[in-house]
Amino acid sequence: xxxxxxxxxxxxxxxxxxxxxxxxxxxxxxxxxxxxxxxxxxxxxxxxxxxxxxxxxxxxxxxxxxxxxxxxxxxxxxxxxxxxxxxxxxxxxxxxxxxxxxxxxxxxxxxxxxxxxxxxxxxxxxxxxxxxxxxxxxxxxxxxxxxxxxxxxxxxxxxxxxxxxxxxxxxxxxxxxxxxxxxxxxxxxxxxxxxxxxxxxxxxxxxxxxxxxxxxxxxxxxxxxxxxxxxxxxxxxxxxxxxxxxxxxxxxxxxxxxxxxxxxxxxxxxxxxxxxxxxxxxxxxxxxxxxxxx
Numbered sequence: 001x002x003x004x005x006x007x008x009x010x011x012x013x014x015x016x017x018x019x020x021x022x023x024x025x026x027x028x029x030x031x032x033x034x035x036x037x038x039x040x041x042x043x044x045x046x047x048x049x050x051x052x053x054x055x056x057x058x059x060x061x062x063x064x065x066x067x068x069x070x071x072x073x074x075x076x077x078x079x080x081x082x083x084x085x086x087x088x089x090x091x092x093x094x095x096x097x098x099x100x101x102x103x104x105x106x107x108x109x110x111x112x113x114x115x116x117x118x119x120x121x122x123x124x125x126x127x128x129x130x131x132x133x134x135x136x137x138x139x140x141x142x143x144x145x146x147x148x149x150x151x152x153x154x155x156x157x158x159x160x161x162x163x164x165x166x167x168x169x170x171x172x173x174x175x176x177x178x179x180x181x182x183x184x185x186x187x188x189x190x191x192x193x194x195x196x197x198x199x200x201x202x203x204x205x206x207x208x209x210x211x212x213x214x215x216x217x218x219x220x221x222x223x224x225x226x227x228x229x230x231x232x233x234x235x236x237x238x239x240x241x242x243x244x245x246x247x248x249x250x251x252x253x254x255x256x257x258x259x260x261x262x263x264x265x266x267x268x269x270x271x272x273x274x275x276x277x278x279x280x281x282x283x284x285x286x287x288x289x290x291x292x293x294x
Contacts, residue, residue: 019069024050057102081114121170132163171227206264222287239286249275
């Protein structure tokens with residue numbers, strides 16, 4: 001396992017409370033409720049990996065429940081059960097001596113149950129969030145992060161009874177002009193990468209020819225797909241049981257393209273690395289890996 005550049009003590013077992021956003025900043029979004037009474041930090045820890053400096057930002061109020069953090073245009077949006085909030089960073093200015101503050105803002109709650117969310121993605125305009133829900137009536141909604149609350153235009157919009165096919169986050173790839181994500185239909189034992197046109201109700205689904213587990217006998221536990229720099233290069237982070245029934249972390253990097261037939265492929269770009277996993281890693285972290293690219 002690569003050595004860490006920074007460590008801090010925090011409640012364990014809540015992987016979704018971490019988020020990477022704002023370019024070089026890592027935010028530790030630990031809630032402040034009674035379950036964490038032994039945790040003394042009264043705010044969120046913000047670590048700048050470029051400056052290697054730490055500040056304490058404002059906590060969310062109320063505490064988020066099962067949050068989904070979505071970075072958009074240098075700001076962080078937090079979609080949780082019963083709340084939708086925005087964390088606005090101060091203007092970046094190395095020469096300023098003023099006390100610049102990070103601030104949370106309350107936004108209109110979505111017209112759907114947070115527990116039904118299956119996938120989400122940011123539009124190619126780099127300002128609009130799309131969210132799909134499952135259940136008996138699948139649907140997709142959008143929220144334009146640049147619209148103003150003052151004139152009433154800041155609201156969720158319904159795009160029909162269809163949903164994006166991803167399991168979790170989808171990533172826009174300019175080179176392919178599409179959204180890319182992990183296909184949610186096959187389950188964890190046959191992971192596939194898929195692509196769809198941006199905002200397309202006909203769901204012209206394209207599956208990558210290569211299955212990500214087709215050359216591995218290891219039993220997968222959890223996975224997350226990370227875009228490496230906003231292009232067509234990706235990293236799949238997986239926790240798996242190996243042949244010795246020990247948990248390992250597998251990193252699979254690959255680049256996507258369309259072949260001569262228009263099919264999605266990673267060709268010969270795939271590279272795989274394995275790392276040892278510390279015994280103290282919690283089961284919830286293994287099931288829901290957290291990773292981001294900077």
